[in-house]
Amino acid sequence: MRYKEPESFRAALEARIRQGAEGQQDLARQRRTVAFDRFLSRLxxxxxxxxxxxxxxxxxxxxxxxARATRDVDLSLASDMDPADVLVTDLDGDPFGDHFSFAVxxxxxxxxxxERGPIVRLSIDALIGVRVFEKFVVDIVRAADGSPSSEFVELGRVVSFxxxxxxxxxxxxxxxxxxxKLSxxxxxxxxxxxxxxxxxxxLVLLIEYGLLPEAELYAEVLATFKNRDQQIPKGPLPSMANEWAVPFAKMASELTLTTKDSVSAHAAVETFWRRAVNNAVPPTGGDISTH
Structure with a gap:
């Protein structure tokens, strides 16, 4: 049903969030997800x-x-205009009648x-009516030439009620x-x-999700590293497994990853990358892993 007043919509929304949350941490994540969803729907x-x-x-x-919980939103913008100006314009009004508004x-x-080029970081207040519902950060980078090829995500299911x-x-x-992520x-x-x-x-999550080590992935890695003026290692990939053993294990335990320790995670990334290299067609006269 549609809600004519902001407060009635907010009350219904928060009741559903509380009902579906599993503990305080999940409650906070669900609130952020709703705020992200309404923010991104406008874009x-x-x-x-x-x-x-x-x-x-x-x-x-x-x-x-x-996926792991995140506290911010990363965007790329294919425009020469100031990112903040574009964002403020795009957030103007309430195109859905959901009573949300957003303030920088x-x-x-x-x-x-x-890794990412110049970044504009904006702090955002998400409001329902005149009351703040959630606060979050948005990082905006200018899209690389040609812009990353994109797919789509569906938004709006969290407020389908x-x-x-x-x-x-x-x-x-x-x-x-x-x-x-590899970069x-x-x-x-x-x-x-x-x-x-x-x-x-x-990196491991994407592998376990079903990403394939195809030649196209190898090409994306080459393009990304070239765009960032970064060299791909000639030999084995440098590892952070020892330094990250404890925090990786903690993060992995909160997810449904099959890979539970950092040593195995690095090995999975190394193996996946080498398979992508082997599936690619070597450039004439060159070492495929370093160009």
Missing amino acids: AVTKHQAWVLKGGAALEFRMPQL TRRRELSENA ADLPLVDLPVINLRTHWAE AYLTRYEDRPNTRVKDLVD
């Missing part, structure tokens, strides 16, 4: 269709029962990131996603250790 119905969902939120909407409360320009329409939003394809996993910093355990978790 899905823009005329310019320039937004692509990336990162952990992309995995959450692809595989809600399998803070903007930060992050220094250029070797209110007879709101389902919409589709472009999402980074799985091969590109795996390539970007992040292999990145080493001069001034600090790499602590992005979630990248190894996501």
Whole structure:
């Protein structure tokens, strides 16, 4: 049924969230998921269709029962305009009659990131009526030339009780996603250790989800590393398994991963990558694993 007043919609929504949540941690995750869903639904119905969902939120909407929980939204924008200006324009109004609105409360320009390029980070308040429902962060990067080939995720099911329409939003394809995760996993910093355990978790998750080590995946890895001016290791992939043993085991225990320890996880990534290399056609006169 449709809800004419914000407070009646909010009461019905929160009752359903409480009913479906398994503990306080899951309650918080479900609230974020609803806020993400209504936020992203607005970007899905823009005329310019320039937004692509990336990162952990992309995995959450692809595989809600399998992916790790994420606290922010990563987007790429295929536009030369200022990302914050485009976002504010696209969030204007209530195209669904869901009583949600979104306010940008803070903007930060992050220094250029070797993995992702320049990032605009926005703090967002999600409101129902005049009351804040949830707060989250959005990171926006400019889409690479040609933009990542995309698939779609369906939005709107979390509020289907209110007879709101389902919409589709472009999402980074799985091969590109795996390539970007591999790039992040292999990145080493001069001034600090790499602590992005979630990248190894996501690499394994995508493998267990059914991603295939095809030549097309190899091509995506090459394109991603070239775009980031990053070298693919000639030999075995550098491992963070020893350093990440404890946090990886904790994260894996919270998911349905078959791979439960970091050593096995790194081995799975190594094997998967070598299979992709072997399935690719070697460039003339070159070493396929390093170009």
